[in-house]
Amino acid sequence: MFVRTVYATGDPALLDSALRVLNSQGHDLLEERPGYRGAGVFVDRELGKLLTVSWWESEEAQVNSDEVMRERRPALLEPFAASVAVEHYRVAVFHALPRPVVGGALRVARLEFDPRDADLLADTFHASALPRLETVQGLARAALFLDRDRGRGTVGTVFTDHRTLSASRAAQSAIRRSVTAKAHVTVVALEEFDVIHADPHTL
Template sequence: MFVRTVYATGDPAKLDTAIRALNAQGRDLLQERPGYRGAGIFVDRELGKLLAVSWWDSEEARRNSDEVMRERRPSLMEPFASTIAVDNYEVAVFHPAGRPVSGGGLRVTRLEFDPADADLLADTFRASVAPRLETLPGFTGTSLHIDRSRGRGLVGALFADRESLAASRSAQASVRQEGAAKAHVTVVGLEEFEIVHAEVWGTN
């Protein structure tokens, strides 16, 4: 599968307006597009950050959907967003272990790597990282998204509640350190979000 991420920052006091618009008009627009496989909305209410992720069964479906969403996105984000960044990734690994729930937690790890090491990263994550994450209390799933041409990646680890997310920090730090060394990647960002909504319909 393929994903598009929309990362917006703005006034925390206006964040709920964007959430309501994305959960209503935004979801309707996505569901009308061929190849749509689900979406998620994740927020940092204290700092005023919103991460929206949509899943697609092909690169073409993702690209075609963006023709519509590119026009509507600014109005959906008003008056919250002061900056909006859009990125596209291939889903290299999808490892569900439960059903994410509203109010749960997401930890995002941003990576950089030599494009020649993209397969090494995917293999390492699948064989070594995901199985260890699955042992963490409250863990409900993880995925690795990569941009092969630019040598950039994003790891998402989902937890059933904010307490489990917080309790996993030390253990995931150890997994992250070992995985980064094996896969020859550099960690360039680490963030945590509250799950507002998350669902993906299959991986085939």
Template sequence: MFVRAVYATGDPARIEAAIRALNSEGRDLLADRPEYRGAGVFVDRDLGKLLAVSWWGSEAARRNSDQVMSERRGPMLEPFAGTVAVRNYEVAVFRSAQLPRTGGGLRCAWVEFDPADTDLFAETFRSSAVPRLEALPGFAQCALFVDRQRGRGMAGSLFVDRASMAASRTGQAAARRADSAKARVTVVGLEEFEVVHADVHPAYAP
């Protein structure tokens, strides 16, 4: 599985228009593309941040969808977005305990690592982080995205409500420190978002 992550920042007062566009026109455009596997939209309404992630069955399918989506992305995100960044990743790990809910929470850690350590990082996340996450109340899904060439990625955990996500912060901080040292990973950013929608089905897990 492969993903495209679109990260936009802008005026918080105008974020609702971007959400509506992504949830209507954006979802229709994605659903028409071959090997589309689902998508998620996550927001920070207070600061004006939006993360949209689309999932694809192959790297070629993701690449083939880029042209039509890049043409429509700007108009869909206007007038909200002041900055837009697009990154492509391989899905190294995906686990699902239950489907996420609208209004739930996403915590994501943006990471950097030696490209030679990609498989070590993925195995550490799979064997160490995933079992701890699965034991947390309110846990829904988790995933690890990696860019093997550039040595960067994102580790995300989804919770069914914001309270469960908040309650996990202390435990996850300790686990993140231990796992980062073991896998030789540097966390360069840590963020939390509200779940607008997330519809990747567990059957598509790699």
């Protein structure tokens, strides 16, 4: 499975206008694209950040959708977005528990690593991090996305509510420390978002 992430920042006061358009016109555009398999929408209302993650059954489907979405994206995100960054990843690990996520919260860790260590990172996350994450109260979904060529990745963990997200910070910090040491990874950013929308079997 492949994902495209769109990360936009702008005036917090204009964020809701972008969400309304994304939830109507943006959703319809994605549904029309062959190979589309779902999406998630996440926000930080205080700072004015918007993250969308669309899932695709193949790299070809993802690439084919890029041209249409590239043309339409500016209009969808106006007048909110002052900056927009688009990235592409392959899903290395995805794990979902039967728990609700809408109304919950997402934590994102952005990673950098030597491309030669991509397999080491994926194996370490699956064998070491995932079993420990499953014991953290409130965890609903966990995923590792990798861009092997550029040596970049993203770990996303969704919690059922903000209380469990807050309570998980120490435990997840310990897990990150262990994984980054074993897999030779650097965490370059750590962010938290509200979950606005998340299709089943996606982040």
